[in-house]
Amino acid sequence: LYVLKNGCTWRDLPADYPKWSTVYYYWMSWSKAPTPDKPALLTQVLKKLSLIEIKARAVSPNFVLILDAQSIKNTATAENKGYDGGKKISGIKRHLAVDINGFPQAIHITRANIADRDGAIALVTLNLEQFKLVRTMMVDSGYTGQNFANEISSLTSAKVIVVKRNELHQFSVIPQRWLIERSFSWLGNYHRLWRNCERKLNTSLMMVSLAFIRLLLKRY
Secondary structure, eight states, rough: OOHHHHHOOGOOOOSSSSSSSHHHHHHHHHSOBBBTTBHHHHHHHHHHHHHHHHHHHHTTSOOOEEEEEEEEETTOOOOOOEEEEETEEEEEEEEEETTTTTTTEEEEEEETSOOOHHHHHHHHHTGGGTTTTTTTEEOOOOOOOOOOHHHHHSSSSSSEOOOOGGGGOOOOOGGGGGHHHHHHHHTTSEEEEEEOSSSHHHHHHHHHHHHHHHHHHHOO
């Protein structure tokens, strides 16, 4: 958490912490999947905390998730990168699905050149359990297309609603769509996440997961 919040390297941990290599060892142990069928410990913790939110919202007949992606520049140490022509950013892309409180139900990290729609399909495919009770998925114009809506319908029972900025006056529920921007801004409170400092995509995923775990633990 110190590395995440302050953006320092592992070797720069304060002297009153255990030796940096010991801390890093545990970080790597919690970040790696022990077997192909079992997710990493941090992923398991985030999903359990997220399920609390899902069960709390399950009483609603219209359980809504909001989905979006954010392109982030790489630092010199990052190995995985792609170029997002729309944002003119060379780095990675964070795909995020949040509930109406802004807390994540699923996270996926790709290179920045991966299209938003392709990243969203991968996110849903890798986290099907989190989408079982979802009835509506709100997205922006980057996810426009019947093929995307059909793919989501084949994976879940969710209906895709595309919300465009020039149509804000037409829907009373549309302000919910922009709650995900607040979720992305929360990540900006962690210096390690201002840019992608991690060599591997999985490590980037674990850093984002740890940030949301901290936020959820503070909530409960």
